[in-house]
Amino acid sequence: MILTELANTGVFIPEVGIGTWDYHAGPGPLRKGLEAGALFIDTAESYGTEAAVGEAVRGMRERVFIATKVSPQHFRSADLRRSVDASLKRLGTDVIDLLQLHEPNPSIPIADTMQAVAGLLDAGKVRFAGVSNFSVTQLQEAQNALGRHPIVSNQVRYNLIDRTIEQDLLPYCRANRITVIAYCPLARGLNRIRDCDPTGVIDELAQTTGRSPAQIVINWCLCRDGVVAIPKGNSIEHILDNCGASDWRLSREQLDLLDARIQFRRRSRFDQLVRQWLPGPLQTLAVGTMNVLPRGLRRRLR
Ligand SMILES: NC(=O)c1ccc[n+]([C@@H]2O[C@H](COP(=O)([O-])OP(=O)(O)OC[C@H]3O[C@@H](n4cnc5c(N)ncnc54)[C@H](OP(=O)(O)O)[C@@H]3O)[C@@H](O)[C@H]2O)c1
Structure with a gap:
C-alpha cells in the first residue's frame, strides 16, 4: 500500500482508505482491510458505524488512522464538544486522528x-482538523x-464520472497542500460508471492491465496529485x-484513453448548491431510486 503525506503534516496515510457510509457488515471485513494495509478508516457520527470501526481496530489502534465527522447540526461549540466525546466513546479511543466538519x-x-x-486540538482529543464538502471560499473562511x-x-465527491472539483477546488487544495479525500470513488457502484462508458474502456483496461474494473476506477483517482480515496465495500472480497487499487499506476496513455472515452461531467455551481442542500434522508432515497431507473435516465440525472 502506497502511503501519502497528509497535507504537510509529516504524517503518512494509506492512499486507499475504507469508507463506511451504508456499511453493515460488522468489524470483520474492516479488519481484513486493515490487515491488507488500508490502515485508514473513514466514518461519521451520522453513519452508525463508529462502534464497528472501534471494534475493527481493537489491538492495533496505534497503527490505524481514524477519520470521523461531526454533523452540521452540532456545529455550535458546546454541541461539537459533546459530539466528539460521544464519537470517542463509540470508537473506544482517546484520540480522533482526523475530525472533519461533515458539510x-x-x-x-x-x-x-x-x-x-x-x-x-489543543487538548489532544483530536490530532488534525479537516472539512468535507467545503467550497474554496468556505475553506478559506x-x-x-x-x-x-x-x-x-x-x-469531497471525486471519481471518473464526476470531475466537478477539477474546476477550482482541486487546484486550490494542491496549491495550499490540503489533502483531497475522494469520496464515492466508485460513484456509488460500478453500474453508474458503466453507464458513462459506452465503448467499454474500463473492461478493456482491466483486461490489458490484469486489474479489476474497481481497481482501474480507484487508481484513476490516485493518479491525481494530492488525492487519496476511501471506497466502501460491504464484503471482504470488495x-x-x-x-489492490494501490501499489501501481495507470500509464499516461491509459489515463488519456479514460479522458477521451468516459463521459464525465463537471457540475455547474447551481447543480452543486441543489445537491448540497438536499436533506440527508432525501439523498438516501434519491440514491436508492436512481439505482432502479433505466440506464438512459440514470445517466441524465447522475
Ligand atoms: N463526506 C461526505 O459527505 C460523504 C458522502 C458520501 C460518502 N462518503 C464517504 O466515502 C465513502 C465511499 O463512498 P460511497 O460509499 O458513497 O460509494 P463508493 O465507495 O463510490 O461505492 C460503493 C459501492 O461500490 C460497491 N463496491 C465496492 N467495492 C467494489 C468492488 N471492488 N467491485 C465492485 N463493486 C464494489 C459497493 O458494493 P457493496 O456495498 O455491496 O460492497 C457499493 O455499492 C463512504 O462510505 C463514506 O465513508 C462521504
Missing part, C-alpha cells in the same frame, strides 16, 4: 465552530477562523479488491 452550516458562525475545534492550526483535508 458547511451557514446558520452557525464558523468562528464558534472552529473555536471548539481548536480547543479539541474556516481556515481564517481556525487560526494557527491548519485545515489538512477536504473530503474491500480486498479495493486495496
